[in-house]
Amino acid sequence: MKKTFKSLFSFLAVFSLLFVLGTxxxxxxxxxxxxxxxxxxxxxxxxSQGLAGFSNADASGNWTGxxxxxxxxxxAAVLGDSGKVTFVPLSAKERFxxxxxxxxxxxxxxxTWTLTxxxxxxxxxxGVNFYDGQGFxxxxxxxxxxxxxxxxxMAVCTNIGTTTELNLADFMAANGLTYKLVGFExxxxxxxxxxAGRCDAYTTDKxxxxxxRTVLENPDDHIILPETIxxxxxxxxxxxxxxxxxxxxxxxxxxxxxxxxxxITSANADSLKTSENxxxxxxxxxxxxxxxxxxxxxxxxxxxxxxxxxxxxxYKRNIQDTGILPGGRGPNALWTNGGILYVPxxx
Numbered sequence: 001m002k003k004t005f006k007s008l009f010s011f012l013a014v015f016s017l018l019f020v021l022g023t024x025x026x027x028x029x030x031x032x033x034x035x036x037x038x039x040x041x042x043x044x045x046x047x048s049q050g051l052a053g054f055s056n057a058d059a060s061g062n063w064t065g066x067x068x069x070x071x072x073x074x075x076a077a078v079l080g081d082s083g084k085v086t087f088v089p090l091s092a093k094e095r096f097x098x099x100x101x102x103x104x105x106x107x108x109x110x111x112t113w114t115l116t117x118x119x120x121x122x123x124x125x126x127g128v129n130f131y132d133g134q135g136f137x138x139x140x141x142x143x144x145x146x147x148x149x150x151x152x153x154m155a156v157c158t159n160i161g162t163t164t165e166l167n168l169a170d171f172m173a174a175n176g177l178t179y180k181l182v183g184f185e186x187x188x189x190x191x192x193x194x195x196a197g198r199c200d201a202y203t204t205d206k207x208x209x210x211x212x213r214t215v216l217e218n219p220d221d222h223i224i225l226p227e228t229i230x231x232x233x234x235x236x237x238x239x240x241x242x243x244x245x246x247x248x249x250x251x252x253x254x255x256x257x258x259x260x261x262x263x264i265t266s267a268n269a270d271s272l273k274t275s276e277n278x279x280x281x282x283x284x285x286x287x288x289x290x291x292x293x294x295x296x297x298x299x300x301x302x303x304x305x306x307x308x309x310x311x312x313x314x315y316k317r318n319i320q321d322t323g324i325l326p327g328g329r330g331p332n333a334l335w336t337n338g339g340i341l342y343v344p345x346x347x
Contacts, residue, residue, distance in 0.1 A: 045071035133228035
């Protein structure tokens with residue numbers, strides 16, 4: 001009897017342990033943000049107030065850009081429809097508050113990943129969708145051809161509450177230059193003030209300069225100087241404390257990049273479902289189980305690629321074909337093509 005009781009006790013102990021482990025595994029797939037997004041049937045995405053190539057609305061209110069496509073990818077994965085996104089335009093100053101307050105589900109707004117933002121603001125950067133660096137734009141007739149021509153006392157337009165403002169201060173101090181900061185919350189205000197001749201230079205990320213230059217009255221009257229004074233890894237951000245949601249947003253971006261690496265496009269995704277390549281099978285949901293790891297169905301990746309495209313398609317559509325940055329992709333090319341775009345394997 002004593003032996004039987006001991007055996008029963010051992011069985012119950014093992015059963016209890018397995019139950020606890022199973023419950024914890026199930027709990028790990030729970031996400032408050034995912035649940036609320038499904039309930040609302042829309043993804044609230046924080047974007048810029050208008051930056052061509054990244055997040056910009058046309059006259060009809062249709063949003064386009066590489067940052068916009070990240071949110072469309074998440075909507076395709078979670079809600080089955082890349083169009084189920086509510087875009088919330090935010091200034092640089094208000095973007096983080098809006099995210100931590102729960103006003104948006106994802107911030108995808110040409111935002112630089114830094115230690116301070118990652119560690120102190122209760123935020124999590126889940127990847128990089130554009131590698132950039134800060135530069136300067138000046139008028140051709142200024143005679144300035146590089147930052148070596150800068151003089152103390154010059155006026156510089158930029159956005160306040162950004163890494164751009166801090167980088168500018170560091171750069172000027174390192175070069176022993178004084179300057180007058182002409183700062184604005186909105187990017188278009190900084191651009192228009194520079195365009196009106198109130199500033200000697202305009203500084204922001206080089207991609208932003210290229211985009212803003214296209215909307216100046218006479219773009220050819222302005223040049224972007226060759227120097228790059230900072231590293232600006234830009235990417236989507238979520239609130240800390242919801243690990244499953246972090247994974248969903250992270251892998252929605254990763255699958256776009258991985259799809260380009262394997263040659264999967266919006267046009268051929270369906271035809272490649274018969275591929276014998278195990279990596280392609282995982283991306284397209286032919287191999288079971290990948291979606292379950294994120295609390296999603298198995299075709300989440302296929303929907304992203306068919307509805308939004310791979311990373312290369314998004315980059316070409318929003319950055320190259322619009323004339324913002326024609327030509328090569330530089331660091332934003334895949335690691336296999338001379339760039340630094342590299343993500344963990346989807347397996």
